[in-house]
Amino acid sequence: MVFPVRPARRLFRILGHGVRGVALIVTIGWGILALHFELPGAHGVMISTQAVWCLIGGIALLAPLWQRARPHLALAARCSFVIALVAIVAWWQGLMPRNDRDWAPDVARQLSYERNGNQVTLHNVRDFEWQTPDIAIPRWETREYDLSQLDSVDMIVSYWMGPAIAHTLVSFGFDDGRHLTFSVEIRRESDETFSISGGFFKQFEVNLIAADENDILRLRSNVRGEDVYLYNVGLSPEARRELFLAYLDEADDLRANPEFYNTLTSNCTTIVFDMVDKIVPGLPKDIRLILSGYLPAYVYDVDGLDTQLPLETLRQRGYINPRAQAVPYDAGSEAFSRAIRDGVPKAQTKEAEPTT
Known part of the structure; x- marks a missing residue:
């Protein structure tokens, strides 16, 4: 069976958005857990950092909804998320195991x-x-x-x-x-x-x-x-x-x-x-x-x-x-x-x- 070109493209576009959305949600979840387990300092600092990360991720997740009406705003949302992700990954990669902690x-x-x-x-x-x-x-x-x-x-x-x-x-x-x-x-x-x-x-x-x-x-x-x-x-x-x-x-x-x-x-x-x-x-x-x-x-x-x-x-x-x-x-x-x-x-x- 041969599908019309336009419906097929629309279907692939919808699937692509879905895959990107799932990947984004997984990445946001990973960041939340990484901050929860490893961010040093007071509990309030960790909660505040998680909140900012979720806000940036949530806006990036919604960016496709205003892609046509406000493309510059959608691009800014994506760039903000990429910058935040690079910062978290760089922090994560900098975490090193040690032998000199206060052990049980x-x-x-x-x-x-x-x-x-x-x-x-x-x-x-x-x-x-x-x-x-x-x-x-x-x-x-x-x-x-x-x-x-x-x-x-x-x-x-x-x-x-x-x-x-x-x-x-x-x-x-x-x-x-x-x-x-x-x-x-x-x-x-x-x-x-x-x-x-x-x-x-x-x-x-x-x-x-x-x-x-x-x-x-x-x-x-x-x-x-x-x-x-x-x-x-x-x-x-x-x-x-x-x-x-x-x-x-x-x-x-x-x-x-x-x-x-x-x-x-x-x-x-x-x-x-x-x-x-x-x-x-x-x-x-x-x-x-x-x-x-x-x-x-x-x-x-x-x-x-x-x-x-x-x-x-x-x-x-x-x-x-x-x-x-x-x-x-x-x-x-x-x-x-x-x-x-x-x-x-x-x-x-x-x-x-x-x-x-």
Whole structure:
């Protein structure tokens, strides 16, 4: 069917106006949120700046209505919006992550280490005794580990907001029964609380926490009441070692080059994937790397778990809450770590690929 030329042009013009209008509304919304989360100073200053931005954006949005009658006024409205947008983008690009803020106590320190062959000494290992989700007896420790005694790697997935959203942690076990957990977390300031939307708008930096399981896992299963699942991951001894060292490298990098947390692109799952991808190249990209609640299914599909059992069986046996909540707190004890692994299937250890 052939449309008449004029109606077709009118249709395309209407569609073009619609697309530009939607793009303008999205841009205005982005500016409102960026100012809300990151504009320094008093609350009134932020509200006033948002109001001016909305006024300029609203006038630009209405500019096509008087394009024919008052073209100069419409052009002035568009130019004003472009100038305001350039100013906001320039301010936004100038926001830089830092390591010298007034941090919340649980993320106040950064992991550092020394290494001599297989012997590593870690500083600022967290071992808090949590009383409530917000109150803890703080302890930061120095610990020594022998990489030749690395015995296991476990993936822990803690669900705190529905089936699609979870926090991912990785725990390393040693021959002597000790476990050390790494967690990529938001680095909040002392007056901040976690916000998913704030994670899109440079509200938080990233911190890599190394912690005792009596702290970081008990906090989630026993204190916050999140649903926590533990899965044993089948990595070769060489891959375990490389992954542990990759975490130490990440800690070094974050101390030297602070980063902003991003809910989609730089979070607890994507950063871990980037490290693992260097050790096990060729891993497929997948939406489950963002919807981290489904991460166990992804790891199962790439043969990282015990595939001789159904994933649902691994999930049921890996649910640690009842076992975790039955163990009284005992600082320095491995009883908690032993209890949460009771009945968890061990994945078959993958042999290292031969080098050529």
